[in-house]
Amino acid sequence: MVNQVLKTHPPLEKAWLFFNWASELKGFKHDQFTYTTILDIFGEARRISSMRYVFQQMQEKGIKIDVVTYTSLLHWLSNDGDVDGAIKIWKDMKANHCNPTVVxxxxxxxxxxDHNREKEAAKVYKEMLQSGCSPNCCTYTVLMEHLASSGKYKEVIEIFNKMQEAGVQPDKATCNILIQKCCKTSETWAMTRILRYMRENSLVLRYPVYLEALETLKIAGESDVLLRQVNPHFSIKGGNKDEKEEFNENTTTDINSVIDGGLILDFLRRRNFVAVDCLLAGIVNKNTLLDPRVMSTIIEVNSALCRPSAALLVFEYSVKMGIRIEKTAYLALLGVFIRTNSFPKVVDIVDEMVRAGISLGTYLGALLIYKLGCARKPDSSAKIFDLLPDDQKNTVTYTALISTYFFSGKVDEGLKMFATMKSKGIRAALGTFNVILAGLEKRGRVSEVEQFRKEKKNLQADGYTQDIDEMICNRLFAADVVS
Structure with a gap:
């Protein structure tokens, strides 16, 4: 938990204060994970002397130094220009019998x-293969980035194809890096190969890279139709007649939908919501297919500005047309409908998330169940619980559902759910007993209060150790939560 707090990237000074405060906690001791995270924070801030001090502390205190720590050190030393220091760390890692990973x-x-030591890098690559480590997407990207910097684009495309044959698919980051390299040297033929792959795999460019590519193609006097096909979420400007005909022949998305999507994004940026609503009404009436990323953006913006009707319209239209929106859009919808107490819609949204294969996760699932319970909606809570996969029906979500029944005055239902939880071999946490005791006390069921208080004491007396689900449960239900 301490490590997770540090990984939220608080300001450097606060991170260091928190790190030292945690070290004073009774029964707590920093390990290689927390040390490596604070070391990373110093490295990213280019406080190399402080990073070295943290590493020295690890050594002096006998903290395990694993491959992740060594990798982090050599990365930040190199980033600061100390290539000799990075090489020394690599040698120390191997001297200490810490086997390198693909990372x-x-x-x-x-x-x-990065420091023009190509022959040494080639030896390391061969060593990696001999050790049995298979290259991952990042490995291939490093190789292709170097070759592109050397102007060897034929070799770049060969590796680009071979990695796919090996079952490693170039990701969005890889494609953006390579397109940007192509722009710097005006290698438009290589750019075209990568853009075709991106179109086939629904990958897009970052906006600054898109602009660079647009300018490169313009200077080279080549068509930008393929580039626009890959990035339909950026507003489309009119091209010549031949380009438009080529676009219509090759793209799977109708030109009108691309233009409509571009216009909507432009109006959203200008906050012209009347125009957005008019365009959306026309799109719905004509059954126009919009790009999922555009649909998701519309939902997120309208949800953030508390315009649930517009967000709901797009959501329902995406369901009707079978357009799969992004997880962030679903979460934005959940947020706006919880804030506006539209709880039946929350269940519908979760149902569609599950259908789309998007997981709520234990923490969010428990919070939704609990929130619906606070609103006295036990049936909706139960529906959310039923929609969760079996591996998320655990101590946290069961406790959230039990709390829902107690909130609604359905004490017997809550106790029945507790019995079901135990029958499935799911352990009760201290938070579970907090919920039950608070609910029973409120209803004046004194004899049962004593029974469960005794069970709670027995749990504590048995040297209670928490797994991660029980820890979350205890955090969420730390005190009397039934009111």
């Missing part, structure tokens, strides 16, 4: 490539 091999190769 550390890749990081070290990048260090060597």
């Amino acid at each position: 550390s091999f890749t990081a070290y190769m990048k260090v060597l490539f």
Whole structure:
């Protein structure tokens, strides 16, 4: 938990204060994970002397130094220009019998490539293969980035194809890096190969890279139709007649839908919501298919500005047309409908999320169940619980559902759910007993209060150790929560 707090990237000074405060907690001791995270924070801030001090502390205190720690050190030393220091860390890691992983091999190769040590990097790559580590997407990206910097685009495309044959698919980050390299050297033929792959795999460019590519193609006097096909979420400007005909022949998305999507995004940026609503009404009437990313953006913006009707219209239209929106859009919808107490809609949204194969996760699932319970909606809570996969029906979500029944005055239903939980072999946490005791006390069921208080004491007396689900449960239900 301490490590997770540090990983939220608080300001450097606060992170260090928190790190030292945690070290004073009774029964707590920093390990290699928390040390590596604070070391990363110093490295990112280019406070290299402080990073070295943290590493020295690890050594002096006998904290385990694993491959992740070594990899982090060599990365930040190289980033600060200390290539010799990075190489020394690599040698120390191997001298201490800490076997490199594909991540550390890749990081070290990048260090060597970035400092023009191509032959040494090639040796490291061969060593990685001989050790049995298979290259991942990041490894291939480092190789292709170096080759592109050397102007060897034929070799770049060969690796780009071979990695796919090996079952490793270039991701969005890889494609953006390579397109940007192509722009710097005006290698439009290589850019075209990568853009075709992106179109086939629904990958898009970051906006600054898109603009660079647009300018490169313009200077080269080449068509930008393929580039626009790959990035339909950026507003479309009119091209010549031949380009428009080519676009209509090759793209799977109708030109009108691309233009409509571009206009909507433009109006959203200008906050012209009347125009957005008019366009959406026309799109719905004509059954126009919009790009899922555009639909998701519309939902997120309208949800953030508390315009639930517009967000709901787009959501229902996406369901009708079978358009799969992004997880962030679903979460934005859940937020706006919880804030406006439209709880039946919350259940519908979760139902569609599950149908789309998007997981709520234990924490969000429990919070939704609990929130619906606070609103005295036990049936809706139960529906959310039923929609969860079996591995998320655990101590946290069961306790949230039990609290819902107590909130609604359905004490017997709550106790029945507790019995079901135990029959399935799911352990009760202290938070579970907090919920039950608070509910029973409120209803004046004194004899049962004593029974469950005794069970809680027995749990504590047995040297109670928490797993992660029970820890979350205890945090969520730390005190009397039934009111």
